[in-house]
Amino acid sequence: MKVKKYIAGNMSEAMKQIRAELGDEAVILNSKVTHKRGFIGLFRKKQFEVIAAVDPESSVSQIKYKEKPLMKQNTGSHIVNVSEKEKLNDDLIQKEILDLKKMVRELSKSTATISLEHYPTFIQSFLIILEKQGLSQNYIQAVANHLLEKWRTSGKEPEQTDVWNWGRDYLESLLAPLYKRVAKSKKYINLVGPTGVGKTTTLAKMAANAVIDKQQKVGFITTDTYRIAAIEQLKTYANLLNVPVEVIYNMDDFHEALDKFNDFDLIFIDTAGRNYREMQYIDELKKVIDFRKEIKTYLTISLTMKEEDIKAILEGFSSIEVDHFIFTKLDETTSYGSMLNIMMDSQKGAAYLTFGQDVPDDIEEASPKMIVNHLFEGKSK
Template sequence: MKVKKYQAKDMAQAMTKIKNELGHNAVILNSKQVETGGFLGFFTKKSIEVIAALDQELPPVRSKKKVSPAKLNQTEQKETPNQLSSEIDELKRMITNMQGDGPSASEDYPEALKVINSQLIDQEIHSNYRSLIMKNLLRRWYKEEGENKKQNDIKEWLESELRALTSEASFGEFKYDKKYLNVVGPTGVGKTTTLAKIAARAVLQEKKKVAFVTTDTFRIAAIEQLKTYAKILNVPVEVAYSMEDFKEALTRLQDYDFILIDSAGRNYRNAVYVEQLNEIMDFNDETETHLVLAVTSKYRDMKKILEQFKLIKVDKLIFTKLDETETLGAMVNIIADSKIGSSYLTTGQNVPDDIEEATQGNILERLIRR
């Protein structure tokens, strides 16, 4: 079998080329529209790419001219097993490249871009976003004479693409333009410790008069942990078991500048718990809700948790446990998916030290550096 790829301005021209070279017995295996340029189809002029094959056990019919016996015998010769295997492998490679994201797709990138592609895979950037980024980097490589660029220049291109991917999200810490910060999240993400870090920043740096309210009555340890932090910071704690308790607590704390609300750390993949939270909490214009997610979690789990919070408006994301993983791509994935930015990043258990304001720049810088 002989397999070949053709490029032409339209199908009619492609068919003419195929008939002239392979004859009327050739068959079309695949076709797609590409952009002229001959390299992964990333240039401006439209063309068509066709993969055709000829079973050489049949003599190709190129014209009505008489074919000599010698020539006919040559066309009827069968390929060796090695030749056939090689052509089948080439066919598989071409079809995989046409699909755009198979293991061999990156083989056609310039060496410097192969490095970037490998890094994005290693950081678990979602394949859809990775394909978009690499397509744009490749286009820029040729338009800006990438062969003469240094690796640092290419990393700047990468940062630009990642910024575009997360440009619709809003970043930055709580600005105290609202009185209440409601912190929610599943179990095991370090929610209560994060709450204490935010409170410490408010007390020590912003000189705010701070108080805690907790609705996490399912775990005695969580209440005791929050009370310990409150004692260290010399701030009050109110425990709310119902909506009535919650309203009364806020009334008692009305003279405070900033009130942090610690919600129950339960399994938010179950929508019932979010509904219960919605019943006990009063989400109003004076409240911001920040969802805590651990970057050690799987991306699909983060998506599921965020999806369950459709009943409650999530204003920002807090990413914890950055010190416990080398893979940060899930942060970019979830921000790009949801268009929700981040307020804080935490990097350890120390209160109040291991927390920093989340900005688009420091999230992307961490990702690129790793």
């Protein structure tokens, strides 16, 4: 691993030096503010001392040092973990609780699949699609019961189109209550979620629509100080949209940024992608962002993730109010059942769906009808 110290007049200059020499995958190990002695001890000039590293033989995801965030100021040459043993015990307890919840949830589910031969052929074909899409057996059974009741009370011999419409309408009716409880519009839009789900790109799409379509005054705040490339990506979008960016490192920075953006219409907050199944990262997030403010939090999830991993992440966020989901990478999968399962299990709606990298395109506001439509894309009625 190559480690080097940099000294610059400000953090931006230091980051440029690091990026030029070590590349985008460089990781900040530590930073602190120092003062250069001035004339006869007066007029001291503030400067930044930053230690950065890069491992040429390892991917970014394998570098353990990236777990330490960039710090604006530090009294020593390294960060000291005072209660490491206690914190480890707390983490183990939290993990055991999450594992127990998962076990109980799995035991409560029926492992038996529906016996399709008891249903008319048209109903069977509809249920088969739901099974292939990965919809939970509990919800498939509910759909099956509803369709059979509609079939029995129909005044005529039902056709496939009738069954199709009954089933789609019923699925929409399950999702509709989630959209009646949509919170009022808020000024601060916060995107959280694990690594690699496309939070920054999604945030840029939302901001672009606000700027271009609604002519709103928009600002960016980022807490993602773990990789230089992450900040540069957001700054690139900010330059294209002509909106300001504030990089924050702690709660004081967060409140200062809110003061600077006091007269703005919308503030979009980008957070670092972390393993949010671990409670320590949730705690870190709460030390940087004041969730007591007028903030709407979106949990950003890729549909390429395993459903059980998504549920574990959602359980990790139990101490933070998640308002809605944003499901990304719909173009990278053909299975959408998990999206409905997660929404109905948690009783939270999806605000947006994304399906590509183009900004400001490749994003759509979600609705029950649109979500159900994705289950049947490419299927004829």
